[in-house]
Amino acid sequence: MTPFYRPLALSLAALCLAALPATAQNISGNNLTLSGDITQNGFGPNYFGAGNNIFDGRACIGGACDGTEPFEQGPLRLKWSEPDILFEDSSSTGGISSNDWRLVINDTGITKFAVQDIDGGTIPFTIEGGVRDNALWLDTNGRIGMGTSIPQNSLHIVAADSPGIMLQQTGGTFGNQRWEMIGNETSFVIRDSDSNTLPFSIDDQAPDDALVIAVSGEIGLGTTNPDAPLHVQRADGTAEVLVENTAGPSAARGMFTMRSNGGSFFTMDNTQAKTTWFFTHEQASPNRFIIADAVADGAEMSLTAGGVLTVQGGFAVNSTTLNVPDYVFADDYALRPLSEVAAFIDANRHLPDVPSAAQIAKDGLDMTDMQMRLLQKVEELTLYTLELERDKAAQASEIAALHARLARIEAALAR
Structure with missing residues (x-):
């Protein structure tokens, strides 16, 4: 160990014995009483070899002591340029540390009170001058207050504006990074100080169980008992999941993806009506997309990757914009002559008002529109x-009249 101390001028000036200029003076004896002023000429140690030395009074130690000290605060005063106290441990018993410590007062350009680990070469504890009241408080329950003398929890931090805790990683293999936990009148946030972002925030007066992570690792939003990796529950009719992109150029983006090592499905469950619908990506070949209810009567609708759509029931359209072609039977409907229809077919190779194969290949097929167009053609x-039937009836009438006339002619010729 290396002792670290300054010689103390006029050491124990008010209490030591007068010594010779070059040597210390040892006084021994039982029940020795000293009184009056004791003056030491020159430097040198004073040795008190009693088992217990008791000083009844006050003392000022240091070259700056001048006898005018009021001693209004305690019996011992250290008066020196940058005064300090060295604790030099001379322990030599195995297993007992002999580390030396020092109480340090002030330093170049810094007003402080510090504890120095002499052997370790570190200063693990420092208080700067001018620190506010109750900067650090440890109460009888072991609770720590910072800015308060009445801590209400294991660590209680009080500040006029946005008290917080900073976690900082410096140097080393992993680089530098700073994180802050801050609370104020609007929110509690975790701030990435280096990038100046707030990746996590809880608003003031957020409701109970706004975010719960269960022991299973499942996350509940509004529930303490999540039944899925993410469970959203509300009791006021507002439960909803919204995925919204608000930045960047206008473009198609994937907004919702379900990925599984096999088939997958999602469920729509009406707990009041007791009805359930399943939207399924089939596991077995041909891996159809299926819509089915909870009744075991087969899929209500299925769609293959090849585009084959199968519907178990009927297909109905009930749209207010549906143009059902009953107008064909109106008196003023301009029905094309068959000759005009024949000419159109010869020129275009498809019926009038019906899209061609090329047009369907280009624009796709609107099944509802096609159904109405086919109904129009029917x-x-x-x-x-009906027109042909009328013409046929008229022709039959004319033929009957001709037959009757011919019969009359033949009867006349026979006479």
Whole structure:
């Protein structure tokens, strides 16, 4: 160990014995009483070899002591340029540390009180001058207050604006990074100080159980008992999941993805009506997309990767914009003559008002529109058929009249 201390001028000036200029003076004896002023001439140690030395009074130690000290605060005063106290441990018993410590007062340009580890070469504890009241408080329950003398928890931090805790990583293999936990009248946040972002925030007066992580690792939003890796629950009718992109150029983006090593499905469950619908990506070949209810009667609808759509029931359209072609039967409907229809077919190779194969390949097929167009053609065909039936009846009437006239002629010729 290396002792670290300054010689103390006029050491124990008020209490030591007068000594010779070059040597110490040892006084021994039982019940020795000294009184009056004791003056030491020159430097040198004073040795008190009694088992216990008791000083009844006050003392000033240090070259700056001048006898005018009021001693209004305690019996011992150290008066020196940058005064300090050295604790030099001379222990030599095995297993007992002999580390030396020093209480340090002030330093170049710094007003402080510090504890120095002499052997370790560190200063683990420092208090700067001008620190506010109750900067650090340890109460009888072991609770720590910072800015308060009445800590209400294991660590209680009080500040006029946005008290916080900073965690800083410096140097080394992993580089530098700073994180802050801050609380104020609006929110509690975790701040990335280096990038100046707030990746985590809780607003003031957030409701109970706004975010719960269960022992299973499942996350509950509004529930303390999540039944899934992410469980959102509300009791006021506002439970909802919203995925929204608000930045960047306008473009198509993947907003919702379900990925599984096999089939997958999501469920829509009406707990009041007791009805359930499943939207399923089939596990077995042909891996169809299926819509089915909870009744075991097969899929209500399925779609293969090849585009084959199968519907178990009927197909109905009930749209207010649906143009059902009953107008074909109106008196003012302009039914094309069959000759005009024949000419159109010869020129275009498809029916009038019906999209061609090339147009369907280019624009796709609107099943509802096609159904209405086909119904229009059926109704027009019905009109053509009725017109032919009228023509046939008229021809039959004319033929009957001709037969009757011919019969009369033949009867006249026979006479």
